[in-house]
Amino acid sequence: MKLNERGLLVVISGPSGVGKGTVRKALFNIDRHNLEYSVSMTTRSPRLGEQDGKDYYFVSKDEFENRIKEGKFLEYAEFVGNYYGTPLDKVEERLNVGKEVVLEIEVQGAMQVREKMPEAVFVFIAPPSRDALRERITGRATEPEKIINQRMDKADREFDVAHKYDYIVVNDTVENAADKIMAIIRAEHSKTKRTIHKYMKMLEVE
Ligand SMILES: Nc1nc2c(ncn2[C@@H]2O[C@H](COP(=O)(O)OP(=O)(O)O)[C@@H](O)[C@H]2O)c(=O)[nH]1
Numbered sequence: 329m330k331l332n333e334r335g336l337l338v339v340i341s342g343p344s345g346v347g348k349g350t351v352r353k354a355l356f357n358i359d360r361h362n363l364e365y366s367v368s369m370t371t372r373s374p375r376l377g378e379q380d381g382k383d384y385y386f387v388s389k390d391e392f393e394n395r396i397k398e399g400k401f402l403e404y405a406e407f408v409g410n411y412y413g414t415p416l417d418k419v420e421e422r423l424n425v426g427k428e429v430v431l432e433i434e435v436q437g438a439m440q441v442r443e444k445m446p447e448a449v450f451v452f453i454a455p456p457s458r459d460a461l462r463e464r465i466t467g468r469a470t471e472p473e474k475i476i477n478q479r480m481d482k483a484d485r486e487f488d489v490a491h492k493y494d495y496i497v498v499n500d501t502v503e504n505a506a507d508k509i510m511a512i513i514r515a516e517h518s519k520t521k522r523t524i525h526k527y528m529k530m531l532e533v534e
């Protein structure tokens with residue numbers, strides 16, 4: 329692999345129900361060829377229509393904890409009673425073939441990635457308002473009210489760390505948000521390439 333062929337790691341976070349999954353799908357419709365979604369592993373139960381290996385790898389708590397011990401996650405975190413983590417091997421493999429790898433993860437995990445891979449780009453998706461967020465998460469009708477309340481509390485704490493991200497994108501319409509994230513990825517990709525190119529020239533590396 330040539331040094332300048334490595335893809336960009338893109339970390340997307342945002343409160344539950346803000347529209348991360350919806351925006352991500354729209355993003356992949358813009359450029360399916362260069363983007364690759366990192367499928368996470370979780371101990372939460374599948375929602376209706378979710379597929380193992382596509383939406384998540386659904387595993388037991390024991391299996392997840394074994395993988396933690398074996399060091400198989402780039403990052404992992406507990407979120408409202410369940411584990412979620414990013415399998416490391418696949419991310420490395422896809423970055424090395426030049427794909428832009430997209431992680432959709434919560435904020436504690438994102439901060440772990442920043443420690444390990446500071447060259448990644450970090451995007452926080454925000455709702456147009458707190459009321460809009462509650463409407464979206466309620467409208468999706470996948471969680472009971474108690475869990476929705478827990479997720480709204482969690483959202484308030486997540487807003488507090490939004491300033492640690494490189495970009496904040498408001499999900500007003502899905503199309504706008506996806507276009508903005510695509511523009512960020514393209515700009516960051518060119519920036520990284522230019523930096524590597526300059527560095528290699530300095531070292532007189534071919
Ligand atoms: N740290 C971490 N968070 C994850 C991972 N996969 C998903 N998440 C986050 O876990 C949270 C809950 O996800 P989920 O139960 O699917 O709910 P949803 O975001 O409301 O659809 C969201 O903030 C996800 O972005 C992962 O691999 N690592």
Ligand SMILES: Nc1ncnc2c1ncn2[C@@H]1O[C@H](COP(=O)(O)OP(=O)(O)O)[C@@H](O)[C@H]1O
Pocket residue numbers: 342343344345346347348349350351464465467468499500501502
């Ligand atoms: N820009 C938007 N305007 C209105 N509703 C939206 C928008 N983006 C997403 N939604 C809706 O909000 C709900 C939550 O979206 P989802 O992608 O599941 O969120 P997340 O993955 O962040 O939990 C879904 O019902 C989705 O259709």
